[in-house]
Amino acid sequence: MATVTKVYKLESCSFYMTVLNFGKKFPQALSQFKRCNVLVIGNTGVGKSTLISSLFQIPISNSVTPAISDKPYTKPGLPIAVYDAPGLETGKKQREKVKQDIANFIKQKNQKEPEDQIHAVWYCVDSHVVRESQIEQQWIASIAKELPVIAVITRASGVEKDWLHSYLESIPSIRNVVPIMARRETTHHYDINSYGLDALLDATEDMLEEIAQKAILNTVNAKANLAFGWCRDGCTKVLASQFLPISILKKTTASGLQVWMFADISKSFGYQFERTLLTELCAVSVGAVGFDNFIEEALKNLPGIDYNNIQTVKDVLFHLTTRLEHAAGTLPFKEQLVEMLSGLGDCKLVSGLPILSCLTAITTTLATGFLAVTYIETMKTYKKAEYEGQPTPELKEVFVEQMQQLMGFIRQLQGGGWSPSFVN
Template structure:
């Protein structure tokens, strides 16, 4: 019976998942009162923005990050200040230096310039800011507090020609004085527009950190499953004697690590080991290929323990797909329940246990 050391396998998978997920950096700028903090909190996991939070990187820009969330926000204020020219100069120096860094994870990957719809105007400072930022990074205009467009979005796009796109958003639902309800809007559009602009190497980090578009997390995760299934089919083509099924386990662990990272769950050896142990029905450090794959086979309708003495390519691919799809479905339901915020590890393990029983 082949055996693998789960701890070592998980450690390697975690390192690869972290490397592939990367880290995204978003610069958000706008005048005081345009709703930047509300927008940030509505978009990203973990109540990201709070008053006074962040490390100063220039006189008017603060760096905001949280452990376990693979994104950094650079919040620039002071566009209405008399010394805006100095603010712009400092910001240009900062952004240029970041974008020259040899480590792509240090670059500013996209910028949002926020303009409140109720102000109905674009200031010279905002035009100058977009023109400067566009020299280094893709820029999105974000019309905040959207209630009645009346052609304002098109006007913003006309006045900010170097902005790649302009997106209208309402971060929170509102009730007007007449009792009319306005639901939140535009956040999914902003997620998609941003994801399209962020470099591929950092896109998964943005997908993980955002909490608005679960469909984007789901699609990205299913791509990971597809890659793992293809790899499993290649291994299964040997074919694999059932006792040597441990050859599949590094593929399974890598897949689960990638999905976990994509959904924005905390990456830890203990959690991923517990996921595998939950599937295999044990909690020991070293698990046999037979035990783990035997647990995974329960996820294949009509197959169960009747896989025979070998795992063929089609079975290996189906096994991997079933495990990945089941894990995605469990996470999807939990994230929807928590409105995009991560569930606890206990909730995830309970959902997987329920999937096994089903």
């Protein structure tokens, strides 16, 4: 396309420098997530594709963009990549569909590795927009919860009304406002060369450190969520195993399942799990008496539970989950744990049984769940350090630290006063 080549001739020298230097201000951040992926959104016809075409000096069809690009636009050697998106049209149905597609796209991408996520959004608004209500404040606010949003005023000739810039700046979810002219524009009133792309890159570059942090957290959390699925699965199986008829089978099956679960959790984070580690981790955590006993004591000491009267598993677990839900302090996966425990309480196998008749089964299951959560937290810390290029911490040390926090939390569930004598 001849016009596109022309655009480049019109761009200032400083723009080339900005493109070539992108990321150099924050080399460490960039090494953590390799390149910055931007998604360009806005109403139809505002100039999203034209912006990308000028930025990368590539021809892009002038017609309506039909779908979010599969692959981002890139240029060899440049640590920035841009995804083009279809614009919002006037029809309500199409608008909603595009918004939904974009939300799904971001969600799906942001569970991937840091370099494959969407890191920032350029929200394009045509400088000729006439009403504030045409600016999608709510939509932008919902996107800004996940990603930094820069507003780009397109085809900004400078002769238009100046309310737009300050209005966009006043929107809290918009981090920066950059006017641009992506391609030279000549009308009866003006003849404006392209400008502003360097400022847009600068504004994006300024967020790189924050972007890197966020991308790493996203990935680590996505892996942790996946791992929690294994924990849920493991606990249900462990509970079922406790009703096997032969007592020796209960123990071996439960420990086999635990190893399996830990191995799956490790795999979710891309690590291999060594069988011996589990025993070691359990041993270092609570000393000689063991984590199972700690949990059993905690269960027995829940305020409001009267072990002299018949209390069913369902009642006790219900009580535990309510306390867990309302407990102060932080417990990783609190909501998910609450849901999981109430699921276990509803499990037909045990729900109506008196708790005392299957206290061991329940404590083994709970201990499995809490151990898994601790291990997931350990893996998160470990993985985060790895992504950040920090020296990876000693696995056991992190585990013990996490375990201590967890035990503090569980102790708190029993109300004040009680403290099990066997915990160091």
